[in-house]
Amino acid sequence: MNIILLKPEEIDGNDSVVLSDQRFNHIKTIHQSVAGDSVRIGKLNGKIGTGTITFIDEHGVTMDVCFDQTPPKKLPLTVILALPRPKMIRRIFRSISELGVSELIVINSYKVEKSFWNSPILEDEKIEEYLIAGLQQAKDTIMPTVSFKRLFKPFVEDELPGIIANTQALIAHPNTGDPCPANLNQSVTLAIGPEGGFTDYEVNKFFEAGFKSIHLGSRILRVENALTALTSRLFSPY
Amino acid sequence: MNIILLKPEEIDGNDSVVLSDQRFNHIKTIHQSVAGDSVRIGKLNGKIGTGTITFIDEHGVTMDVCFDQTPPKKLPLTVILALPRPKMIRRIFRSISELGVSELIVINSYKVEKSFWNSPILEDEKIEEYLIAGLQQAKDTIMPTVSFKRLFKPFVEDELPGIIANTQALIAHPNTGDPCPANLNQSVTLAIGPEGGFTDYEVNKFFEAGFKSIHLGSRILRVENALTALTSRLFSPY
Numbered sequence: 001m002n003i004i005l006l007k008p009e010e011i012d013g014n015d016s017v018v019l020s021d022q023r024f025n026h027i028k029t030i031h032q033s034v035a036g037d038s039v040r041i042g043k044l045n046g047k048i049g050t051g052t053i054t055f056i057d058e059h060g061v062t063m064d065v066c067f068d069q070t071p072p073k074k075l076p077l078t079v080i081l082a083l084p085r086p087k088m089i090r091r092i093f094r095s096i097s098e099l100g101v102s103e104l105i106v107i108n109s110y111k112v113e114k115s116f117w118n119s120p121i122l123e124d125e126k127i128e129e130y131l132i133a134g135l136q137q138a139k140d141t142i143m144p145t146v147s148f149k150r151l152f153k154p155f156v157e158d159e160l161p162g163i164i165a166n167t168q169a170l171i172a173h174p175n176t177g178d179p180c181p182a183n184l185n186q187s188v189t190l191a192i193g194p195e196g197g198f199t200d201y202e203v204n205k206f207f208e209a210g211f212k213s214i215h216l217g218s219r220i221l222r223v224e225n226a227l228t229a230l231t232s233r234l235f236s237p238y
Numbered sequence: 239m240n241i242i243l244l245k246p247e248e249i250d251g252n253d254s255v256v257l258s259d260q261r262f263n264h265i266k267t268i269h270q271s272v273a274g275d276s277v278r279i280g281k282l283n284g285k286i287g288t289g290t291i292t293f294i295d296e297h298g299v300t301m302d303v304c305f306d307q308t309p310p311k312k313l314p315l316t317v318i319l320a321l322p323r324p325k326m327i328r329r330i331f332r333s334i335s336e337l338g339v340s341e342l343i344v345i346n347s348y349k350v351e352k353s354f355w356n357s358p359i360l361e362d363e364k365i366e367e368y369l370i371a372g373l374q375q376a377k378d379t380i381m382p383t384v385s386f387k388r389l390f391k392p393f394v395e396d397e398l399p400g401i402i403a404n405t406q407a408l409i410a411h412p413n414t415g416d417p418c419p420a421n422l423n424q425s426v427t428l429a430i431g432p433e434g435g436f437t438d439y440e441v442n443k444f445f446e447a448g449f450k451s452i453h454l455g456s457r458i459l460r461v462e463n464a465l466t467a468l469t470s471r472l473f474s475p476y
Contacts, residue, residue: 002458072456099467100457138457179475182420217475218310219338219376220240228463229337229470237417237455 001026001136003040003048011043011065017051020060027053027061042141043067044132071141074102075235076187078163082109082194083148084223086119090130092224096144097134099231103145105163108152111196117150156205164189169211172230173203174220177213180229183236190234192226239264239374241278241286249281249303255289258298265291265299280379281305282370309379312340313473314425316401320347320432321386322461324357328368330462334382335372337469341383343401346390349434355388394443402427407449410468411441412458415451418467421474428472430464 042048051063149155167187280286287305387393405425
C-alpha cells in the first residue's frame with residue numbers, strides 16, 4: 001500500500017477524514033505513525049497528496065488532507081481477457097489497476113468453465129476491492145473501466161469493431177504471428193485467452209475483426225504473467 | 239501443467255514410467271486421458287518428448303516415454319532478489335523457472351524481516367516443488383540454479399564482482415536511472431529489492447560493484463510483477 005485511497009464521500013467539509021478500517025491498521029501497524037506524521041494519500045478518481053495525522057489511538061486515525069498532485073498516467077490500453085478461474089481473479093484484477101490498464105473487458109470463451117461466471121468473487125464489491133488494492137500499490141487513483149461480456153459471438157461481431165477503432169489490435173496467441181513488439185506509440189487493444197488458449201474459431205473471429213497475433217516466445221506463461229509481460233513490453237516506462 | 243516432468247530415476251530400463259501422484263491426477267482428471275493417448279513430457283534437466291499411455295486406472299498410469307526435443311533456451315539472466323515475504327515465495331520461485339531465468343541468488347536486505355529466513359517454505363523440497371511447477375507451465379526441463387546469501391556485505395563486496403563479470407549489471411530502483419531498456423543482446427545480472435526497496439546504503443554498494451539503476455516508470459509494482467515486467471522488457475521473445 002504505497003498510498004491510502006480515500007473515497008470523496010469520506011472527506012468532510014473541513015478537508016478532514018476519520019479512518020478505522022484496514023487503512024487505519026496499515027497506518028498504525030505498518031507505518032507506526034503518530035500525530036504529526038504525514039502519509040501519502042489519494043482521492044479515488046482524483047488527485048494524490050498528503051494526509052497529516054491530527055489524532056491517532058487504538059481505534060482510529062484522523063487526518064487533515066490535501067490533494068495537489070496528478071496521479072500517474074494510464075496506459076492507452078484496453079485488455080480483453082477471457083474470464084480467469086476464480087482463484088486467479090483477485091491477483092489479475094489487482095494487476096490490471098497496478099499496471100495502469102485503462103479498460104478491462106472480461107469475455108467468455110469456449111475453455112472458460114461455465115461455473116466461473118457464478119463465482120461470488122465477481123461481485124461488484126469484491127472487484128472494486130481488488131482494483132483499489134492495485135491502485136494503492138501503484139500510487140494511482142483512477143479506477144479502470146471494467147465490463148463483462150458473457151456472449152462471445154455478439155461481442156466480437158457487434159462491439160469489437162468499435163472498440164478497436166484507432167487502436168492497434170493484438171491477440172496474444174502462442175506459436176503464431178510476430179514476437180510481441182516493444183515500446184509502441186499508439187493505443188492498443190490486447191486480447192488474452194484463457195488457460196489452454198482461445199479455440200481456432202475464436203482466434204479467427206478476432207482475425208476477422210482486424211486483430212494481429214503476437215507471441216511471447218516458446219514458453220507458455222500463466223495468464224497473470226502473460227498480462228504483465230505483454231503490458232511491460234508494449235509500452236515504454238512512463 | 240503444459241508438460242509432465244519426470245525425474246530420471248523414475249524411468250525404468252524399458253523407457254517406461256508409472257505415476258500415481260498429482261501428475262497422474264492431472265493426466266486422469268484434467269486431460270481425461272485413456273490408454274493409447276499421448277501426453278507431453280520432459281525429463282528433469284534433459285529433453286522433452288512424448289509419453290504414450292499403455293495402462294491407466296483409478297490408481298495410476300503407465301507410460302512408454304520418448305525424449306526427442308530440446309527444451310526452450312534459458313534467458314542469459316541472473317536475478318539477485320531480496321528474500322520476499324514467505325507468502326510470496328511460491329509464486330515468485332514458480333515465475334523464476336517459468337520465465338526462463340538461468341540463476342537466482344536470494345540475498346538479505348535491511349528491509350527483509352529476519353523471521354522470513356526461518357520460514358519452512360524455504361526448505362529444499364518446497365523450493366524444488368515451486369521451481370518444477372514453473373518448468374511444467376513453460377514446457378521447460380532445466381532447473382535454474384538457486385542459492386541463498388544471508389550476509390549482504392560479504393556478498394556484494396566479495397562475490398558480486400565475479401558474478402557480474404561480462405554481464406550488464408542492472409538494479410531496479412524506482413525513480414532513479416534510466417527507463418528499463420528493451421531487447422538487450424547480452425547477459426544481464428538484475429538486482430530487485432524487497433518491498434519498500436533497497437536502502438540508500440545498499441543501492442550504493444551495488445553502484446560501487448558496477449551496477450546501473452533502471453526503473454519501470456512512476457508506478458511502484460509488487461515484486462512479482464516487477465520481476466515479470468523487467469524480464470519481459472530486457473529480452474525479446476525467443
